[in-house]
Amino acid sequence: MNMVSFPPRRSRGTVHVPTVTLAHGGGGKAMKDLVDDVFVEAFDNPLLAPLDDQARIDLLDLAQYGDRLAFTTDSFVVDPLVFPGGDIGKLAVCGTVNDLAVGGALPLYLSCAVIIEEGVSIDFLRQIARSMAATAQEAGVKIVTGDTKVVNKGACDQMFITTTGVGVVAAGVELGAHRARLGDAVLVNGLLGDHGAAILGARGDMALQSPIESDCAPLQGLIASLLNAAPNTRFMRDPTRGGVATVLNEIAEAAQVAIEIDEAATPLRDEVRGFCEILGLDPLYLANEGKIVAIVPPDEAERALEAMRAHPLGRQAAVIGSVVAGEPGRVTMRTIFGGRRIVDMLVGEQLPRIC
């Protein structure tokens, strides 16, 4: 690794007020104090420490991991900010880490831009920053640059976070939705729909007590084991908004193949099933934040499944379907009942049925 010399450690500011005010976005001392006391304190690492306008990353350093840079960005506006199984900070790190990892990249560095509504408590902000830091550590990434803005009351819903991530793709790893072939297996790494159900439940507007926790988790480790066991994996995607149904449709469309899944093989928590039954939702369209859909050639499917199941985040991994002969772009499901139906793209938002 290249030696980088860092400037001497500077003194850090401290916040002395309980809540964020517009002054914290003003660019002056209050802002410096906030950034130091909340974000630098939590994210502490040598690349971030100089607090320059950019983090500078050594190219040779990156090159040891592979031959291509992967680069992605995502914004997080989840409501509520804290939910069973996670919070917006954890989500903001997992989301971007997973977007890199499903492309076969080793996630390395993140940026963190936060838009804060005036009046948010400093302690809460600190809690979110620490949650980001803990998740970044778990994911093996460093948060190396960032930005803070404060907006008037009502101009945002407490806090929005945008993370941008870079990672490196190892030589020889080639993934793409268009590479799906007839006979390929469709795998998921566990129970589906937990995040979507947890968020809907946590919003509390339907008086349903639910023990469901978000599956929010960084998946770089699981994906590395999967790629190791099944090096010819065709494609992976994390089924976040729009759920598994949407991802499968995207794959079928891109590869111009048909995909059929088996309802009986689709892993679902009983609580999520019950939740969907009551509200008239389809779990295939619920968001996940710690799941991947992987398309794997048939001769590597068994090894891929074993590798996923050996990982803590893949214990309930399953083969849920396969690429079949049929109308290109079409996704179908064999229902538990023995019928067959089309699984289409979600149109709009899933709205609960009334009776």
Added chain:
Amino acid sequence: MRYVDEFRDRTKADVLVKDIRRLLARIGRDERRPLQIMEVCGGHTHSIFRYGVEGMLPKSIELVHGPGCPVCVLPMGRVDDCVAIAERAEVIFTTFGDAMRVPGSRKSLLQAKADGCDVRMVYSPMDALALARKNPAREVVFFGIGFETTMPSTALTVLHAEREGIKNFSIFCNHITIVPTIKAILDSPDLRLDGFLGPGHVSMVIGDAPYEFIARYYKKPMVIAGFEPLDILQSLWMLLKQIDEGRCEIENQYARVAPAGGNAVALQAVAQVYELREFFEWRGLGSIDHSGVKVRDAYGGFDAELKFAVPNAKIADPKSCQCGEVLKGVIKPWQCKVFGRACSPETPLGALMVSSEGACAAYYQYGGIKRGRDEAEASVA
């Protein structure tokens, strides 16, 4: 999951389908002259598609998807009235989720919300009443929609509001009644139906007596059906048994939920708060006598129609729309001129494309889009 999985048992389904096949052959129906059964309720339509029930049945039986989706039969003028109420600054307009996307002549409630109206999705009228309690300076309006299934809950909410003396709560009442509508369908000259799957949850409230005329005067059998896929298959089987044995009755397959006499408490609340309108406008079916209810004068303070003087304009259905013919079972959704082209779930022209219980949306979503153009593909199962 208990009380759910039992009703989706594949082996039992296979047995029923086999016997349905046998009965159809005995009755002497085949592909060229299929038996036509209408499922009245949108909940049935949804289940039929969700579980792929249609594909499991022989082609000698045809399911006709009836008018029992309250969102689907709501005329544009009423949506315009909703938007007009929602546009008032003092109003918090509350609604069930799937009514949000129904197109009005100007906009849907979803668009009204985006344009700044305070439109909120709730899961029960009681949630709307709670909002009224919490926001005494605002007027909270609940979009009362649905057949007899949802009528008792809005009626009871009005009674609650009255007891508590809450003045800033009202209902925009669009409740409709199923029986006059079934009668209107039975009276239509192009009718070809052989029998009905009766609406399970409406029957839970009104019981089975109101349907007697269907068997007696129109000589069509009906089986009140539950909503799980096995319920639907068993109900079809019961209908076929009736036809095979030359009977014509109102039978109840859904007795575990729908008692013969209905729910007296619910009916009492409905009768106390609502009275029949002389007529009500239905999308696709036109005006049907006594097919809707309104809030009684005694509870006029809770009637949004009185409180806010809605425009109440009659807007004709789009000309290209064939919702009416689909509702009556004269054509299948895919036979409509605009199905899947000008009219899709993304840009619904007709209301049947809006709710997942609408026949067209169900076809589009769960598999019918190519049917008719390519029957073979859809019947692989």
